[in-house]
Amino acid sequence: LMQLSIPLNMIGYIYRELRQGLIDIADMFDLLSVEAEIVDAPAAAPLVVDGGTIRFEDVHFAYDPERQILKGVSFEVPSGHTVAIVGPSGAGKSTISRLIFRFYDVTSGAITIDGQDLREVQQETLRARIGMVPQDTVLFNDTIRYNVRYGRPSANDGEVEEAARMAQIAGFIESLPHGFDTEVGERGLKLSGGEKQRVAIARTLLKAPPILILDEATSALDTQTEREIQSALDVVSKNRTTLVIAHRLSTVVGADQILVLEAGRIVERGTHAELLAKDGLYASMWARQREATEAEERLRQVQEAD
Numbered sequence: 001l002m003q004l005s006i007p008l009n010m011i012g013y014i015y016r017e018l019r020q021g022l023i024d025i026a027d028m029f030d031l032l033s034v035e036a037e038i039v040d041a042p043a044a045a046p047l048v049v050d051g052g053t054i055r056f057e058d059v060h061f062a063y064d065p066e067r068q069i070l071k072g073v074s075f076e077v078p079s080g081h082t083v084a085i086v087g088p089s090g091a092g093k094s095t096i097s098r099l100i101f102r103f104y105d106v107t108s109g110a111i112t113i114d115g116q117d118l119r120e121v122q123q124e125t126l127r128a129r130i131g132m133v134p135q136d137t138v139l140f141n142d143t144i145r146y147n148v149r150y151g152r153p154s155a156n157d158g159e160v161e162e163a164a165r166m167a168q169i170a171g172f173i174e175s176l177p178h179g180f181d182t183e184v185g186e187r188g189l190k191l192s193g194g195e196k197q198r199v200a201i202a203r204t205l206l207k208a209p210p211i212l213i214l215d216e217a218t219s220a221l222d223t224q225t226e227r228e229i230q231s232a233l234d235v236v237s238k239n240r241t242t243l244v245i246a247h248r249l250s251t252v253v254g255a256d257q258i259l260v261l262e263a264g265r266i267v268e269r270g271t272h273a274e275l276l277a278k279d280g281l282y283a284s285m286w287a288r289q290r291e292a293t294e295a296e297e298r299l300r301q302v303q304e305a306d
């Protein structure tokens with residue numbers, strides 16, 4: 001019976017994304033539990049992206065009418081800029097990325113891309129223009145080359161290798177005995193979370209969407225891996241409208257603007273330096289994260305000394 005409540009358009013989306021390995025199983029169950037069917041408006045037109053400015057105008061949203069999740073959210077991601085959303089768990093960060101994909105419609109207010117209301121565009125064209133680097137990437141049981149090429153099946157070997165290089169994963173791949181022909185996935189080489197995320201970044205570089213949403217992995221990464229992923233993300237988000245759902249503050253330092261979301265409201269906004277100067281929620285999150293990192297560092301030194 002549950003299957004009957006899955007909107008048809010979502011099945012199409014899930015199927016395509018699963019084929020591309022771009023959503024994880026938890027997300028899929030999230031999607032499957034969606035009951036409201038979102039259909040294209042009769043006069044829906046293709047989304048025309050010219051720069052890709054995303055605007056939220058006083059957006060209210062609730063999954064269930066009893067519990068408001070977003071309570072009047074307004075912000076803009078100007079064409080080519082990077083905006084990061086941070087905030088406590090449950091604040092509504094991932095909900096914002098789901099609304100941009102129009103898995104749900106807003107309760108009131110509006111979301112537009114280059115002035116086009118998402119409720120008036122064809123969903124298929126919307127999703128084709130947005131690249132998503134998810135928290136956890138599903139890989140095919142195939143070669144690394146195949147997995148990277150999936151971003152654009154017509155890409156040649158040179159383009160695949162160039163994308164891997166830009167995503168900071170080529171060195172690792174070339175160190176493997178079979179290089180790009182190494183089999184990965186369940187029956188092949190298991191990649192770490194950080195390696196998988198860089199494969200997803202390489203795929204996205206080949207897809208070259210004008211709009212990018214990065215849902216950062218929550219898992220802790222070592223400093224070196226974190227640095228490599230950060231520089232890969234810098235490459236992929238360059239000159240592209242980018243929204244980062246951030247779980248680690250280290251990745252948002254360079255964003256053009258940081259939005260601090262708390263219980264469905266933006267409570268602070270500004271650059272990293274501006275927010276530190278405000279000495280509010282962001283500054284206290286930053287101080288807490290620094291303490292945690294320093295404690296980990298001390299623990300590592302003690303362990304190494306043993």
Ligand code: ATP
Nearest residue numbers: 030033063064069088089090091092093094095096
């Ligand atoms: P985290 O940092 O932990 O990932 P978040 O800020 O991304 O948190 P969201 O995933 O946007 O938070 O969730 C916001 C709230 O909405 C949470 O309280 C969550 O329980 C609720 N929620 C999320 N998805 C659904 C759903 N499909 N149905 C009902 N409530 C939901």
